[in-house]
Amino acid sequence: MRIEYWCGHCKHLVGQVNCPEWTLEQAERFCGLHTLSPVEHSEWVAYDKNNGVLSVQTVCDYCQSAIERNPELLVEGKLLQ
Numbered sequence: 001m002r003i004e005y006w007c008g009h010c011k012h013l014v015g016q017v018n019c020p021e022w023t024l025e026q027a028e029r030f031c032g033l034h035t036l037s038p039v040e041h042s043e044w045v046a047y048d049k050n051n052g053v054l055s056v057q058t059v060c061d062y063c064q065s066a067i068e069r070n071p072e073l074l075v076e077g078k079l080l081q
């Protein structure tokens with residue numbers, strides 16, 4: 001399976017990990033996803049069974065620093081790269 005990290009703000013592909021031998025459970029543990037609440041999990045994590053891709057929503061460095069500089073961007077939902 002492949003794990004992809006996407007920025008939830010600008011939809012930029014932050015990174016990916018290829019680990020063909022992993023089960024979904026192992027991948028979730030590797031990413032720490034088993035510690036998420038069911039609501040957080042459904043919002044941040046998506047698993048494409050057909051392609052074997054686990055998509056995890058995160059925040060890229062660019063958006064992280066933009067949010068730190070201008071926290072109101074997050075509220076207004078106008079974060080653009």
Ligand SMILES: [Zn+2]
Pocket residue numbers: 007008009010011012059060061062063064081
């Ligand atoms: Zn971003």
